[in-house]
Amino acid sequence: MRDFAYQRAHDVSGAVALLGADPEARYLGGGTNLVDLMKTGVERPARLVDVRELPLDGIESTAQGGLRIGATVTNSDLAAHPEVRRRYPALAQAVLAGASGQLRNMATVGGNLLQRTRCGYFTDLSKPCNKRAPGTGCSAIEGEHHNHAVLGATEHCVATNPSDMAVALAAFDAVVTYESADGTGELPLAEFYLPVGDTPHLETALPAGALITGVILPPVPVAAHSRYRKVRERASYAFAIGSIAGALDVHDGVVREVRLAFGAVASRPWRAREAERVLTGGPADAEAFAAAADAELAAARTLPHNAYKVTLLRNLVVALLTELTEEAAR
Numbered sequence: 001m002r003d004f005a006y007q008r009a010h011d012v013s014g015a016v017a018l019l020g021a022d023p024e025a026r027y028l029g030g031g032t033n034l035v036d037l038m039k040t041g042v043e044r045p046a047r048l049v050d051v052r053e054l055p056l057d058g059i060e061s062t063a064q065g066g067l068r069i070g071a072t073v074t075n076s077d078l079a080a081h082p083e084v085r086r087r088y089p090a091l092a093q094a095v096l097a098g099a100s101g102q103l104r105n106m107a108t109v110g111g112n113l114l115q116r117t118r119c120g121y122f123t124d125l126s127k128p129c130n131k132r133a134p135g136t137g138c139s140a141i142e143g144e145h146h147n148h149a150v151l152g153a154t155e156h157c158v159a160t161n162p163s164d165m166a167v168a169l170a171a172f173d174a175v176v177t178y179e180s181a182d183g184t185g186e187l188p189l190a191e192f193y194l195p196v197g198d199t200p201h202l203e204t205a206l207p208a209g210a211l212i213t214g215v216i217l218p219p220v221p222v223a224a225h226s227r228y229r230k231v232r233e234r235a236s237y238a239f240a241i242g243s244i245a246g247a248l249d250v251h252d253g254v255v256r257e258v259r260l261a262f263g264a265v266a267s268r269p270w271r272a273r274e275a276e277r278v279l280t281g282g283p284a285d286a287e288a289f290a291a292a293a294d295a296e297l298a299a300a301r302t303l304p305h306n307a308y309k310v311t312l313l314r315n316l317v318v319a320l321l322t323e324l325t326e327e328a329a330r
């Protein structure tokens with residue numbers, strides 16, 4: 001590992017100034033992703049600016065009726081918060097479905113949003129990878145890609161975003177807030193992650209050196225009737241091979257409002273807007289759920305070893321929306 005300097009920041013503007021003064025510096029949240037990448041040499045910062053002591057560890061209600069979640073809130077505290085569990089249960093479930101108890105105690109909201117892909121070639125310095133080394137090629141397309149993207153990928157990169165939390169945040173139209181050298185800013189989650197295009201190394205729209213200060217959840221009444229489901233290759237402590245966050249308001253068998261987002265199928269959490277459109281105002285039954293999933297997944301482009309994800313996601317949509325419909329009928 002490259003030698004690095006370490007500094008703890010105590011206020012937001014000081015943290016941003018430290019990054020601005022040193023282009024080789026990086027923020028350190030819980031370190032559960034960044035330090036691993038430093039050990040393998042994928043990341044080589046000269047300085048770490050620890051943000052865990054910043055006063056960004058609160059969760060509070062907004063005047064609009066939503067929630068403001070600080071960037072240094074740990075994953076454990078986020079999942080345990082009573083208002084998160086009551087008003088956005090899929091978010092609490094998504095966070096609890098990720099990593100292990102020990103990791104969730106360390107990992108932060110800001111770090112979770114910026115964690116890097118788990119594509120094996122990204123962390124293997126001996127293999128070409130456009131995301132790690134732009135212009136070198138993508139090893140996954142001809143190689144191992146059973147857990148790679150089926151939506152929104154390009155020939156330049158087929159990696160998936162590994163965050164469970166971000167999938168629920170996408171379903172609820174969360175907004176990421178940040179502080180940069182130019183002042184404060186906001187990015188809706190739908191714009192936070194950039195499309196892959198031919199620049200897979202550019203992952204987010206955050207300005208250079210910006211510090212994520214938090215996430216705002218708008219008031220989303222339907223989110224109180226939400227759920228997260230994750231499929232993984234072993235029962236615990238594994239990244240998703242497919243996941244879904246869904247919320248449903250159904251009345252007299254008709255869908256009044258629905259929110260759906262998919263995980264582990266694209267380079268960013270995938271808001272299933274076409275499926276939502278097809279379902280809204282129509283019947284809440286398995287046939288309609290499957291048709292909506294098919295409408296969304298018509299855009300899927302698969303590789304030889306990941307076509308199973310299309311069926312997996314279709315089944316997840318039907319299962320999750322059926323559960324929520326049955327729950328509403330009770």
Ligand SMILES: Cc1cc2nc3c(=O)[nH]c(=O)nc-3n(C[C@H](O)[C@H](O)[C@H](O)COP(=O)(O)OP(=O)(O)OC[C@H]3O[C@@H](n4cnc5c(N)ncnc54)[C@H](O)[C@@H]3O)c2cc1C
Pocket residue numbers: 026027028029030031032033034035036051071072097098099100103106107108109110111112113114115162163164165210211212213237238239240
């Ligand atoms: C074995 C293992 C299994 C895991 N399983 C899952 C899983 O199933 N699902 C899942 O979602 N996650 C999983 N994770 C990932 C884990 O949740 C992430 O490592 C964690 O969320 C990253 O948070 P962190 O605070 O430790 O980030 P760090 O490692 O500290 O930082 C990650 C990145 O974010 C940047 N950063 C951190 N905070 C800020 C900020 N406030 N502003 C700007 N930049 C910032 C850092 O510079 C770095 O680039 C797993 C991790 C491990 C090691």
Ligand code: SF4
Pocket residue numbers: 117119120121122128129130131132137138139140141148156157158159200
């Ligand atoms: S899928 Fe993306 S991260 Fe993986 S090898 Fe290809 S370019 Fe790299």
